[in-house]
Amino acid sequence: MTVKTASPPTRDERVAELGAFRSMLRRPEVGAVLGALVVWFFFAAITPEHWIGLGGVARIIDSSATLGIMAIAVALLMIGGEFDLSAGVMTGTAGLIAGLLSTQAGMNFWAAAGIALVFALTVGYINGLMVVKTGLPSFIVTLATFFILRGANVGVTKMLTDQVRVSGIDKVSGFALARTIFNTEITIFGEKFWTAFIWWIVLAIVATWILQRTQWGNWIFATGGDANAARNVGVPAMKVKIALFMTTAGAAWLVGIMNDVRLRSAVASQGIGQEFVYIIAAVIGGCLLTGGYGSAIGAAIGALIFGMARVGIVFVGWPTDWFFSFLGVMLLVAVLVNNYTRKRAEAMTTAMAKARAESQEEDEA
Amino acid sequence: MTAEPILEVQHITKLFGSVIALSDVSAKVYAGEVTCLLGDNGAGKSTLIKILSGVHQQTEGDYYFEGEKVKFNSPREALERGIATVYQDLSLIPLMPIWRNFFLGLEPVKGWGPFKRFDIDFAKRTVRQELLKMGIDIRDPGQAVGTMSGGERQSIAIARAVYFGAKVLILDEPTAALGVKQAGVVLKYIVQAKARGLGVIFITHNPHHAYAVGDRFIILKRGRTLGIWSKDEITREDMIRAMSGADELEALSHELDELARRDAAKKQLELAQAEAEVADELEEGEKLFDE
Incomplete structure (x- = not known):
């Protein structure tokens, strides 16, 4: 019997290298990019006079920016395997706390916003803690939070102001600086933009960097992919989830403050119903509902698709009553496109794996 | 002994x-x-x-x-x-690429402060080398683990434990x-x-x-x-x-x-x-x- 030493297997020329095109198709946000292009060309064909040009861009971006910020945070949470149904109403809660404390208690706007931030992060922390400690679906836990906050938003606002809105936020100290930093109007080439869009872009880049390039990103994917397995190899899955709930709450605070400084007032019904829009934008952006897969840039683009639809329907002159139906159709189309491209990409990868396994068996035989 | x-x-x-x-x-x-x-x-x-x-x-x-x-x-x-444990489920995440799985929980980092990041090039290179030592040639460390065979996955899990200095x-x-x-x-x-x-x-x-x-x-x-x-x-x-x-x-x-x-x-x-x-x-x- 001869014993040969195992030599490393040589490359198999039958298996092609993974091309740049295919690895691009494998990215989760590819469906969102295609969807955005389709929607853009759709409206560009119907109403080019409004759509093409900086004016159209400004309107679309304005309509997408705060939604995009939330969609990014919600996408991170979804990749981590959880939902947050309280994310929408939290934008209202944060805005109301900052508004009420500054107008009713005479606080500096920054101090009021700081307290609102602490409150938002605490609620996020409690959401996360409840989910990881009880093992209940986050859908139920945050649905409870949603209703609690929704009631409190109206209850507390009415109690303190006898109205369902807080007005006169622009008269408090510190407002001007807050407006400059969080959300103010700037003019670029003669078109007015709200600076929330800069936050949106920066946060999309930061979130993508965290997901793709850091240890935390690896942990987020792993926690959403299989929390048990992740914990077994030493990933602090519970901490990751809690941190993600705090991130959505933090993003909701940011959007709440942006609304305060833009509208100079806050309404008690702010944000209700938006939580589904965030989730839909994240799904259009390539996030799997089951977690462990998705993209922050994709979610930002998903929000852009929403913004385009919202603006486009007005430009075209269709009755806005149909807006949600239109969104529903787009969601369906986008998700189908997404699904198709992902399956195609996976099929190609699997075919490669099979080809390799077969070639190895032949090598050994 | x-x-x-x-x-x-x-x-x-x-x-x-x-x-x-x-x-x-x-x-x-x-x-x-x-x-x-x-x-x-x-x-x-x-x-x-x-x-x-x-x-x-x-x-x-x-x-x-x-x-x-x-x-x-x-x-x-x-x-x-x-003390490293390779569980029956292998503690591998099917949706994640091989290189992400291999270093999961013990990611090599480079950089400083807020710019501390996952050393991806090192991770990809190392995964290829370590698996080659076990006689497995992975062409694409970016391949999702879910697309690999049972034996290959097992070998990734074992190679991971050995690489991280398990006693x-x-x-x-x-x-x-x-x-x-x-x-x-x-x-x-x-x-x-x-x-x-x-x-x-x-x-x-x-x-x-x-x-x-x-x-x-x-x-x-x-x-x-x-x-x-x-x-x-x-x-x-x-x-x-x-x-x-x-x-x-x-x-x-x-x-x-x-x-x-x-x-x-x-x-x-x-x-x-x-x-x-x-x-x-x-x-x-x-x-x-x-x-």
């Missing part, structure tokens, strides 16, 4: 509420040896390894690692001491879900890990796989130690008899035949020295069994 065991438990008892999962179990594991933990379903194998790997804590009894009394509160603590490698039924050929590949990796000086704890309910690579055998039954033998103290048949009834023997002999036949074919192939040893053992076992 080292005189001192690298890992030892004495009189371990574990209760889950009123259920006694383990009762007065003692065991020793030596470096450079394969210690097989055998037993049927419900024998307490999983509970014991979960205690060893820090997932559970024993209700009673002592746990020594490298001669020192230890108590691990989490798998991470055990991992930091060099004790706990393998929870690594051959259970595999075909005969793939199981043979995994047994080869077990011998390789042993040759590198690791103390390997090999959990299985397949006595043939165990006898092929094991140096020491611990059989559990219904939460108790049925016996502890070194290889020269027990024959394969005695071990099988100790583990199971006559009904199961027939099924097992079937499986053994299959394995031995594959092994005979394998001998003509490129085999590392270690692998040849495994094959010899199996053939010997088959003869004994036929008698």
Whole structure:
């Protein structure tokens, strides 16, 4: 019997290298990019006079920016395997706390916003803690939070102001600086933009960097992919989830403050119903509902698709009553496109794996 | 053989509420040896390894690692001491690429402060090298683990544990879900890990796989130690008899035949020295069994 030493297997020329095109198709946000292009060309064909040009861009971006910020945070949470149904109403809660404390208690706007931030992060922390400690679906836990906050938003606002809105936020100290930093109007080439869009872009880049390039990103994917397995190899899955709930709450605070400084007032019904829009934008952006897969840039683009639809329907002159139906159709189309491209990409990868396994068996035989 | 065991438990008892999962179990594991933990379903194998790997804590009894009394509160603590566990589910995330999986939980980082980041180039390069050492050429470290075969996944999990400097490698039924050929590949990796000086704890309910690579055998039954033998103290048949009834023997002999036949074919192939040893053992076992 001869014993040969195992030599490393040589490359198999039958298996092609993974091309740049295919690895691009494998990215989760590819469906969102295609969807955005389709929607853009759709409206560009119907109403080019409004759509093409900086004016159209400004309107679309304005309509997408705060939604995009939330969609990014919600996408991170979804990749981590959880939902947050309280994310929408939290934008209202944060805005109301900052508004009420500054107008009713005479606080500096920054101090009021700081307290609102602490409150938002605490609620996020409690959401996360409840989910990881009880093992209940986050859908139920945050649905409870949603209703609690929704009631409190109206209850507390009415109690303190006898109205369902807080007005006169622009008269408090510190407002001007807050407006400059969080959300103010700037003019670029003669078109007015709200600076929330800069936050949106920066946060999309930061979130993508965290997901793709850091240890935390690896942990987020792993926690959403299989929390048990992740914990077994030493990933602090519970901490990751809690941190993600705090991130959505933090993003909701940011959007709440942006609304305060833009509208100079806050309404008690702010944000209700938006939580589904965030989730839909994240799904259009390539996030799997089951977690462990998705993209922050994709979610930002998903929000852009929403913004385009919202603006486009007005430009075209269709009755806005149909807006949600239109969104529903787009969601369906986008998700189908997404699904198709992902399956195609996976099929190609699997075919490669099979080809390799077969070639190895032949090598050994 | 080292005189001192690298890992030892004495009189371990574990209760889950009123259920006694383990009762007065003692065991020793030596470096450079394969210690097989055998037993049927419900024998307490999983509970014991979960205690060893820090997932559970024993209700009673002592746990020594490298001669020192230890108590691990989490798998991470055990991992930091060099006790790595490859679970049945392999703790690999199917949707994630190989390189992300390989370094999961112990990511190499570079950079400073807020710019500290996952050293991706290093990770991709290292994964390729480490898997090449086990004879697997992955062309694309970006491939999702979910698209790989069972044996390949197992090898990633073992390569990961070895790379991260495990002193004790706990393998929870690594051959259970595999075909005969793939199981043979995994047994080869077990011998390789042993040759590198690791103390390997090999959990299985397949006595043939165990006898092929094991140096020491611990059989559990219904939460108790049925016996502890070194290889020269027990024959394969005695071990099988100790583990199971006559009904199961027939099924097992079937499986053994299959394995031995594959092994005979394998001998003509490129085999590392270690692998040849495994094959010899199996053939010997088959003869004994036929008698």
